Amino acid sequence: MNSDSVKKGAARAPHRSLFRALGLTDREINQPFIGVVNSFNELVPGHMHLRQISEAVKAGVRENGGTPLEFSTIAVCDGIAMGHVGMHFSLASRELIADSVEIMARAHGLDALVFIPSCDKVVPGMLMAAMRLNLPAIVVSGGPMLPGRFRGEEVNLISVFEGVGKVLSGQESEEWLKGLESKACPTCGSCAGMFTANSMNCLTEVLGMALPGNGTIPAVYSERLILAKETGYQVVDLWRQNIRPRDIVTKESILNGVAADMALGCSTNTILHLPAVAFEGEIEFDLNLVNRVSEETPQICKLSPALHGHYLVDLNEAGGISAVLKTLLDAGLIDGSVKTVSGGPLAERIQDAVVRDTKVIRSLTEPYSAKGGLSVLFGDLAPEGAVIKVGALAQRDFVFEGRAKVFDGEDLASEAISAGRIVAGDVVIIRYEGPKGGPGMREMLGPTATLAGMGLDETVALLTDGRFSGGSRGLSIGHIAPEAALGGEIAFIEDGDLVRIDLKKRTIDWILPEEEKEKRRQQFDQAKGLEKAFEVAGRTGYLGRYAQFVQSANKGAAFRATKED
Known part of the structure; x- marks a missing residue:
């Protein structure tokens, strides 16, 4: 099914009249319909700026001859939901996100999709929908938050959660905690360390479902808007070339994802989300392979919470995910032949990547650990x-x-x-x-x-x-x-x-x-x-x-x- 099923022929005149009610021109109706799945809301700091990301995506779609049609999904902030009944709904929201995207795409005959997530369950939920629908698709996240500064030190949301323990144990005062909470989350974006949201945004890039920089360009950088425009442009090319998620996310690219997971020291939640994405794509995922890959893959990055002072912004400046992947590829630890949304194979996409800071991305000869992070x-x-x-x-x-x-x-x-x-x-x-x-x-x-x-x-x-x-x-x-x-x-x-x-x-x-x-x-x-x-x-x-x-x-x-x- 594609948009022709809702807009071509005399029998679809009623449908076209409704598209005209949206203000679409004949030209726009005749172009491919690109669904822009925006998880914006005013509750989640990682999602508060996604209207701007969406506008950039739509500009890119239009520039390349597509008609963007935006719709929304839910998003839960795990930090706000933490520690009370709300957390029961966090992981459960992932399935609703996938289902809602499926409903909108199938009901309206969309040709391709751009996914705009940011936080924890939204990223895998959208990837699951992409695999289920298998329409040409690409992801661009809202990007990571910058760390805050408090009393001369970099801090983040986890600093506040751990600060509660310091107050309870008598190490610090409630006045100190109030000062910390006011500085820990200074910008929009997914929380600053290698927590679940950023882990999944980085792995989306590794899987080939996002353009380079998706996992690490900070939310507040103009470079993030440029990435969004390029993403919108690129999805139309994917539609023209008929490149689909199941062409990109394969057993080999899933293994690449596990290897990068080990090298980056990602969240344990990735070992829930990667199997779920694989399940939607009918790809077998055995937990034993995590240990097999971990035995072979050194941990070469260590970001907060594992190491104080290293954040996603530092990984971005050090060369980003492309530099990590180039390091692994040169050692034969990942498969460079897998397809990506860039149009070519992974090896071609990262051929010019370089490590610009060996304190953030270590060499394989001097890793943080000879084995992976999980x-x-x-x-x-x-x-x-x-x-x-x-x-x-x-x-x-x-x-x-x-x-x-x-x-x-x-x-x-x-x-x-x-x-x-x-x-x-x-x-x-x-x-x-x-x-x-x-x-x-x-x-x-x-x-x-x-x-x-x-x-x-x-x-x-x-x-x-x-x-x-x-x-x-x-x-x-x-x-x-x-x-x-x-x-x-x-x-x-x-x-x-x-x-x-x-x-x-x-x-x-x-x-x-x-x-x-x-x-x-x-x-x-x-x-x-x-x-x-x-x-x-x-x-x-x-x-x-x-x-x-x-x-x-x-x-x-x-x-x-x-x-x-």
Whole structure:
């Protein structure tokens, strides 16, 4: 289906009359219809400026002979949604974004699409829609925020979250915290470090679905508007050449994305979103490949929150994603033959890229680590996998053993942390926060940031079937699958049980006699576990439906085609 189906022939005269009601000329009606998917709103700092980006995109489309037609999608600010019922809706919004784009594009016979996201779930939601629809498509994000400055130091949103922990532990005053909050987020754009939004915008560029600079050009630079114009121009060329997302996002380009993920030390949430994008494109994604790629790919970038003082603006000045990819390509760590929205192969696109600052993009001979920034752990506590951002740890290969302190939900855990009931050596278990059990798999930035502010991020482990923010750091292990609500082992663990985490072996185990484990399994009531989800979600609203259709974290928390019995 294309726009001819809504505008050609005598039978479509009523349709054309409606296009004329929009003010379209005959010339505009006869040109390709380019959907401009704008996630602008006045709630999300990463999206507040997207009207300007959209106008630039539309100018580029018109310059190259297309007719831009703008429509909107929702967008959730994870920072504002954090720590309360709103976070149940964050990951869940990804599926609604993909669905809404599908509805608009199919209902109106669009020929091609330009996606304008910025923040966490909007980027993957739009990529999922691109793969599902397989219309010529290209992405241009709103760009990253600049860091702020407070008392002579660079700061960002995570500084404020961690500042709460400093106040609770008596290190700083509430007056200090107020000063920090007023300086941490000084511009529009996605928050300044390598958090989830910027991770996904960088990986969109790696996958070939965006022009160079998409991941790193700051939101407030005029260069971002130029990129938007070029994006609008380029999508019309993609339409003329019939280059589609499934020609670009292949198994090989997904592997490139994982390699870049390892080199950049991206958010753990990428290990939810890349599988979901692959799922929409009918590309197999095995979590084991993350560890295989990590073994071969050094981490050559370390940005906030892993390293204070390095932000997306610094990566941009150092050569951007193209320079990172050129470094990996020269070492044979990625496939340069894959297609991109630029029209040619990746190798051609990045052939002139250079590293301009080796403090930000290190050489492969002097990396931050010989292995990648993420690891997937397996073991009897997580037989289907769990994810940790090892690139944000001071040391990567060590064994941590501790006694469990178990909480059925984030709120109870946060209360215990704030009250000082968590001490060095504890293993904090937060369960019933998975895709179904949450529902919506809430991020745990509040607990991790508070622990970091208290100085406990390296001496307390935090395990959950939920997930962590891209801004989380420390011994934080998320995505534990199967989740508690489905009868995963995390449902059976009790206070005082011994947990062993071996980062070198990539294992996470529950140390208890098998007879006792089996006894607890037999006592588990799955219906009761799922009932916890419905207490939050209700049965008639979106979250109730979401809980019925969502798949496990190891499958990207993507929707299954039909509801489970």
